[in-house]
Amino acid sequence: MDKKDQKQLEKDYVDGIAAYTLDEKMQLNSSFIQMKAELVLKFENTGYKDDDDRREVWRKLQTVAWLEQCLTQIVNNGKIAEVELRGFAKLKQVLTR
Numbered sequence: 001m002d003k004k005d006q007k008q009l010e011k012d013y014v015d016g017i018a019a020y021t022l023d024e025k026m027q028l029n030s031s032f033i034q035m036k037a038e039l040v041l042k043f044e045n046t047g048y049k050d051d052d053d054r055r056e057v058w059r060k061l062q063t064v065a066w067l068e069q070c071l072t073q074i075v076n077n078g079k080i081a082e083v084e085l086r087g088f089a090k091l092k093q094v095l096t097r
Contacts, residue, residue, distance in 0.1 A: 006095055010088075025075055032068040036061065 039061040046053045 010092065028071060028075075032064065035064050039064065 039057055043054060043057045043061065046057065048054075
C-alpha cells in the first residue's frame, strides 16, 4: 500500500467515524424528542383531579430532560471521540507495520 492509498484510507476512516457519530447523535436526539412528546401528551391527557398521575408524568418528563442533558454533555465533551481516536491509532499501527 503506497502513501497515497494509506492517506485515503485514513481520510475514509475519519469520515466514517464522523458520519457514525453524527448518526448516533441524531438517533439519540430523535429518541428524546419522541419520549418527551409522549410524556407531554400523557400529561395533557390527565385531568386536574388525577394529581398523582400528573406528578408522576411530570417527574418522568424531568428525568428524561436530565438524561438528555447528561448524555449530550458526554457526547459534546468528546468521550466517544476519544474512544474512536484510540481505535484510529490502533488501525494506523496495523497499517504501518
